[in-house]
Amino acid sequence: MKCRKCGGSAALELRRHNAAFCSPHFVEFFKKQVAEAIHKHRMFTRDEPVLVAVSGGKDSLALWDVLIEDGYRTAGLYLDLGIFDYSQESRARCEAFASARGQKLHVERVAEAVGAPIPEVQKVTRRPTCSACGLSKRYLMNRAALEHGYAAVATGHNLDDEAATLLGSVLHWQTEALPRQSPALASTHAKLARRVKPLYRLSEFETAAYAFLRRIDYIVDECPFAKGATSLAHKDLLNRLEEVSPGAKHNFLFGFLDKARAAFERLEDVQLRECSACGQVTTGEICAFCKLADQVKRRTGPSSAAAGMVE
Amino acid sequence: MKCRKCGGSAALELRRHNAAFCSPHFVEFFKKQVAEAIHKHRMFTRDEPVLVAVSGGKDSLALWDVLIEDGYRTAGLYLDLGIFDYSQESRARCEAFASARGQKLHVERVAEAVGAPIPEVQKVTRRPTCSACGLSKRYLMNRAALEHGYAAVATGHNLDDEAATLLGSVLHWQTEALPRQSPALASTHAKLARRVKPLYRLSEFETAAYAFLRRIDYIVDECPFAKGATSLAHKDLLNRLEEVSPGAKHNFLFGFLDKARAAFERLEDVQLRECSACGQVTTGEICAFCKLADQVKRRTGPSSAAAGMVE
Numbered sequence: 031m032k033c034r035k036c037g038g039s040a041a042l043e044l045r046r047h048n049a050a051f052c053s054p055h056f057v058e059f060f061k062k063q064v065a066e067a068i069h070k071h072r073m074f075t076r077d078e079p080v081l082v083a084v085s086g087g088k089d090s091l092a093l094w095d096v097l098i099e100d101g102y103r104t105a106g107l108y109l110d111l112g113i114f115d116y117s118q119e120s121r122a123r124c125e126a127f128a129s130a131r132g133q134k135l136h137v138e139r140v141a142e143a144v145g146a147p148i149p150e151v152q153k154v155t156r157r158p159t160c161s162a163c164g165l166s167k168r169y170l171m172n173r174a175a176l177e178h179g180y181a182a183v184a185t186g187h188n189l190d191d192e193a194a195t196l197l198g199s200v201l202h203w204q205t206e207a208l209p210r211q212s213p214a215l216a217s218t219h220a221k222l223a224r225r226v227k228p229l230y231r232l233s234e235f236e237t238a239a240y241a242f243l244r245r246i247d248y249i250v251d252e253c254p255f256a257k258g259a260t261s262l263a264h265k266d267l268l269n270r271l272e273e274v275s276p277g278a279k280h281n282f283l284f285g286f287l288d289k290a291r292a293a294f295e296r297l298e299d300v301q302l303r304e305c306s307a308c309g310q311v312t313t314g315e316i317c318a319f320c321k322l323a324d325q326v327k328r329r330t331g332p333s334s335a336a337a338g339m340v341e
Numbered sequence: 342m343k344c345r346k347c348g349g350s351a352a353l354e355l356r357r358h359n360a361a362f363c364s365p366h367f368v369e370f371f372k373k374q375v376a377e378a379i380h381k382h383r384m385f386t387r388d389e390p391v392l393v394a395v396s397g398g399k400d401s402l403a404l405w406d407v408l409i410e411d412g413y414r415t416a417g418l419y420l421d422l423g424i425f426d427y428s429q430e431s432r433a434r435c436e437a438f439a440s441a442r443g444q445k446l447h448v449e450r451v452a453e454a455v456g457a458p459i460p461e462v463q464k465v466t467r468r469p470t471c472s473a474c475g476l477s478k479r480y481l482m483n484r485a486a487l488e489h490g491y492a493a494v495a496t497g498h499n500l501d502d503e504a505a506t507l508l509g510s511v512l513h514w515q516t517e518a519l520p521r522q523s524p525a526l527a528s529t530h531a532k533l534a535r536r537v538k539p540l541y542r543l544s545e546f547e548t549a550a551y552a553f554l555r556r557i558d559y560i561v562d563e564c565p566f567a568k569g570a571t572s573l574a575h576k577d578l579l580n581r582l583e584e585v586s587p588g589a590k591h592n593f594l595f596g597f598l599d600k601a602r603a604a605f606e607r608l609e610d611v612q613l614r615e616c617s618a619c620g621q622v623t624t625g626e627i628c629a630f631c632k633l634a635d636q637v638k639r640r641t642g643p644s645s646a647a648a649g650m651v652e
Contacts, residue, residue, distance in 0.1 A: 200511055203596035267578050285514035293604040
């Protein structure tokens with residue numbers, strides 16, 4: 031195999047692009063895909079400060095690396111979920127990454143905001159772990175962006191993540207989730223930061239290769255709660271499809287964005303208001319995060335034993 | 342396991358319905374599902390003659406059996422695809438089924454209409470076999486219904502078939518195919534028969550069980566050309582999903598029909614006209630079947646050698 035760009039010996043093959051690249055030209059290809067994503071969806075300009083949500087994994091650190099390399103104004107946001115060693119190790123990677131590059135890293139403890147670390151939240155609510163965790167992360171990312179004045183929150187979601195989420199939404203025809211599946215969600219309220227996914231054009235394999243070639247020290251382990259998650263089952267299905275027809279994931283996600291997403295966009299806008307408890311954006315009276323935090327407080331607080339753990 | 346209806350020993354379990362049935366009550370359940378499909382989508386009345394497209398397989402013969410049992414006015418249509426022993430054996434099953442029940446069976450040879458049997462059609466066209474075959478079958482089913490005065494053509498497509506077709510359409514976001522995926526397609530032109538799928542609520546396992554319990558002698562072999570077909574790969578994926586979450590196929594298909602299909606319905610109707618060659622319905626000047634037949638004729642006819650097989 032030869033590099034598509036220079037004809038030199040290729041380091042890796044991208045079957046869905048019917049192409050192979052040497053290491054330097056793969057890194058160039060990767061950066062171009064990110065640049066195209068940012069440009070096509072007007073994610074942010076070079077003048078706008080961007081908050082990069084980093085987990086310590088390959089995707090988010092690769093994203094932060096590309097944005098720094100490309101001269102964007104970035105800072106990191108690490109949300110400490112309180113998941114035992116996993117959280118300690120991933121936080122250490124983020125801190126080392128930031129300090130080696132002289133970048134600011136905001137750190138927030140989920141336990142402080144929601145009342146307990148994620149493993150305990152899991153125990154006291156009947157929600158699936160990933161659901162309460164995802165809700166908390168989205169809430170805290172947005173709040174941090176507003177508090178510190180960032181125009182956009184960028185997350186490391188890659189093509190595999192997005193295709194798996196889409197498959198999940200489609201298998202249940204979650205018509206409310208479908209129009210929100212997008213590489214860029216505009217701010218539709220003064221208290222809602224833009225949300226962007228500059229890696230949506232790149233596969234998990236490609237972000238891993240980029241992180242490896244750029245010698246990024248990331249945490250390889252998956253979150254211990256991810257085991258058995260439906261999103262992993264959906265990734266597995268899509269990988270099987272990809273194996274027999276390279277490009278299947280890409281076509282599924284991009285076909286949706288190009289041809290089908292508009293069909294699900296609501297004719298009437300959702301009415302956004304401010305949560306009467308915390309002031310963040312919600313569609314109801316009290317936002318879902320405050321409800322979760324309240325539930326956690328009542329069940330883990332000093333009076334919970336006396337109250338017989340009744341909700 | 343006990344039968345949900347009578348408490349007797351259950352013969353089979355339907356995990357997605359969280360139910361089990363003894364043999365007689367399963368047959369009753371099966372018939373009820375067909376009745377509900379016919380009623381809900383107003384497929385046909387007891388006064389309207391229905392043409393049941395039969396292949397000799399379990400699904401279409403099970404369908405014909407239920408309709409006869411339920412007192413509908415039916416006749417069968419067997420399309421002889423000319424696929425070696427497979428076609429001979431499947432035709433024999435259809436003829437035996439019809440004569441044992443004193444029902445009329447129309448037989449049409451695809452080779453006569455399209456100019457060559459399916460294995461030869463495959464060789465002379467660049468289309469995938471299933472594509473040319475499906476096109477020919479849909480054309481001939483409709484033509485036969487019109488010629489013989491049947492109000493509707495009923496096919497044996499089951500839940501697995503429909504879910505697999507939907508998955509294929511969704512993976513490529515075939516926005517033209519999606520609105521046409523329905524258990525009942527109304528006649529939108531005087532030369533277009535209604536097309537209905539009364540088994541769409543029943544899984545492949547359930548039609549096999551019904552055919553077995555009713556002692557229907559059907560051909561077990563798959564069409565020899567089906568091997569490697571994408572529809573089988575999609576069925577396989579859906580079966581994996583079904584295994585971990587029973588009801589996944591059902592929710593995927595029914596969720597689409599209930600919540601998403603309308604989003605894809607075109608605002609403007611497709612303009613139907615009559616093919617200038619055969620008079621059947623088409624959206625263009627010459628219908629796809631006539632184009633296929635013409636291609637087959639030119640490539641297999643006596644002058645094709647002299648003409649150097651040029652298209």
